[in-house]
Amino acid sequence: MKISAINAWRMLQPFVAGPYRMSKGRHADSFDSVIVSITSDDGVTGWGEMAPLGTFYSAAFAAGAEAGVAEIAPHLLGQDPRALAQIGRLMDTVFKGHPYVKSALDMACCDLAARSAGMPLVTMLGGRESDTAELYKVVTHGTAASMADHARRIIADGFRRIQVKVGGDVHGDIERVVAVAAAVPVGTVIFCDANAGWTPFQARQFADATRQIDYAFEQPCGTIEECLSVRRIFAKPMVLDESVQSLQDLLEIQRTGAADGVTLKISRLGGVSRTRQLRDLAVDLGLMVTVEDTGGAEIDTAAMAHLSLSTPEERRLHAIAFHEWVTVRTASNAPPVNGSRMGIPDGFGLGIDVLPELLGVPFLDLSASR
Structure with a gap:
């Protein structure tokens, strides 16, 4: 061939x-x-x-x-x-x-x-570990009131996992997260994602002021070393995303204990093949894993779904359905979404037509x- x-x-x-x-x-x-x-x-x-x-x-x-x-x-x-x-x-x-x-x-x-x-791609990637993966939704940056309202709508739609965007003015973000946490039911899984927007000084300010809220901290600072300096004074789980750009980064995160989990983005790593490589190693190292990408419609979302569902369920954090974000279509089918869970299309390969x-x-x- x-x-x-x-x-x-x-x-x-x-x-x-x-x-x-x-x-x-x-x-x-x-x-x-x-x-x-x-x-x-x-x-x-x-x-x-x-x-x-x-x-x-x-x-x-x-x-x-x-x-x-x-x-x-x-x-x-x-x-x-x-x-x-x-x-x-x-x-x-x-x-x-x-x-x-x-x-x-x-x-x-x-x-x-x-x-x-x-065969479906999920089989080639190691085998299907479950039928569906749980989805999260993003509470994008805005006023405290608008973000709280957004979080309420997400929960009303049946979702139990939210990612709250922070990383700007620290005191404003403290107010925003307090408002969001008060607006959702106890037990809602909250990730506070700064997208590498803070210095360690700012991240420590935020961490200290929000100790009473149950959340996971995602990529507070730009480098592994900076995030590790925050983690040393922080009792909550930490996930790194932007810092994971290579196999060497993953090994450094595990060696230093800089995080409990990683978010692997397909395009950042160079494709499905290398994402699968890092995913398998992260699982073997005992890290929690999210596999997604920076965006895309049905094709890219299908790849994310195949990688997510071939990740052992006990090591999988969550997934996201990017094809539902956009107004255009690229295929006659899509990764099936049922409420707050996503599966993979029937068929060989990605299953996308x-x-x-x-x-x-x-x-x-x-x-x-x-």
Whole structure:
């Protein structure tokens, strides 16, 4: 089996609920997605997607992904898409760094490999550990009153897990979290996510003022060392997200005891293959794990669901349904959501039936026969 064709699209995916707001005025109105299809010489097609959250969340940006995919794709023609490790090494050889550029290409190869083997991707990723994963919803940054109202609506919809955005003015965020905690039932799982927005000084201020609230602290500061300095005076669970960019980062987190759990983002790590590698190691090291991405519609959400459901349930934190965030569709089906839980689509590979006519005009149309 050899790769015979690669196509790629760039697709704007506006948010259903309007702007997504984080601290310090950071916000986005949509995902700017890059979608890739890879077709083998025997007619099997796999799909991949990556979508950064604006240009402020990480080093990834859609224009960079578009340019990088076009640079890498010609080198993949004629390669065996099932040889995932070889594909990964080849991409690293011809295009140094920029893992987010490679993410959709790797995802498409994983999808194609599982489809050609006649199995769902979850099986290839280690096996299905449960039928569904529990979802969380985000309380985006705003006034204390608006965030409390938002949290009440989420709970009224049947969700038991919320992520509260903090990381701005410390005293304002203390007020916001106190209001949210008072607005939801006892036992609601609360994550306070600063998105690396604070110095250790600020994070300690927040931690000290909120000791009576039951929550997990997510990525208070920018580096592992800074987060560890906060953790040393902090009795609550800590999860790191932005700090997990490589295998070396994961090992450092475990060696120093910097966190109890990690959030692994597919595009940040360079695709499904490397996310699976870090996921398996994190599980073996005894860490709690969330697998998600920076954004995307049905394709990327399906990959997140397959990785989540092949994570042992006792080590899985939660998942998120990004395809429900956006106003556009990319496929005739989607990862099924029932209340506050998400499963995976029936079928081989990702199980997603992508409709190319929904994607617009491809920016890349590459064939080995041309």
